Amino acid sequence: MSRFVVGLTxxxxxGKSEVTRRFEALGITVADADVAARAVVAAGSPALAMISERFGAAMLLDDGGLDRARLRAHVFADVAERKALEAITHPAIRELLRTQCAQAESPYAIAAIPLLTEAGGREVYGWLDRVLVVDAPEALQLARLMQRDGNDAVLAQQMIDAQASRAQRLALADDVVVNDAHPDVLQAQVERLHAAYLKMAA
Structure with a gap:
């Protein structure tokens, strides 16, 4: 059972996914908020029942699952509706992540939370012992987004602007991995942090 938890954002x-993969390769359990977000709205879950009650049964598919596309279109057209959805899902996601980290068999656990800054940081995730920020220059993020998703520069920039700023994320950080160079450089940073976290967890 891991009593030491690192929040990664x-x-x-x-390059968050690449960094978490490298920690996993070192035997560390990673609880992923994106995976948890899908799990908490699975058919039959309390959160899905609350969504159906709040947004209407039309948000459900014939098999009882969530119509993600329909709900996404609905909440992104209205900030108040998006906040209402977040009020249902975010507490459930946090609780699932906390449980997964507590049950981890590794010496410490990592909670991968892409929107940690936007969700309220340490005030909301008070059970995190450290915060690790994966950082890259915005120009590099832009280039990667365009290459990865085939987006044009305007859309890629909008996606970056929709998130917290680089400065806001770095203000939360206890530790930073700079992902702007060769993979070997990234691996060295991960191994150094892994050694430090093992000492802290002990």
């Missing part, structure tokens, strides 16, 4: 296309 970073901007879009900063």
């Amino acid at each position: 970073g901007g879009i296309a900063s």
Whole structure:
């Protein structure tokens, strides 16, 4: 059971997934907020029942699952509706992440939370012992987004602008991995932090 939890965050296309994969390769359990977000609205879940009650049964598919596309279109057209959805899903996601980290068999656990800054940071995730930010220059994020998703520069910039700023994320950080160079450089940073976290967890 892991009593030491590192919250990992970073901007879009900063390389969070690559960093978490490297920690996993070192035997560390990673609880992923994106995966948790899908799990908490599974058919039959309390959160899905609340969504159906709040937004209407039309948000459900014939098989009882969530019509993600319809709900997404609905909440992104109205900030108040998006906040209402977040009020249902965010507490459930936080609780699932906390449970997964507590049950981890590794010496410490990582909670990968892409929108940690936007969600309220340490005030909301008070059980995190450290915050690790995966950082990359915005120009590099832009280039990666365009290459990865085939977006044009305007859309890629809008996606970056929709998130917290680089400065806001770095203000939360206890530790920073700079992902702007060769993969070997990234691996060295991960191994250094892994050694430090093992000592802290002990």
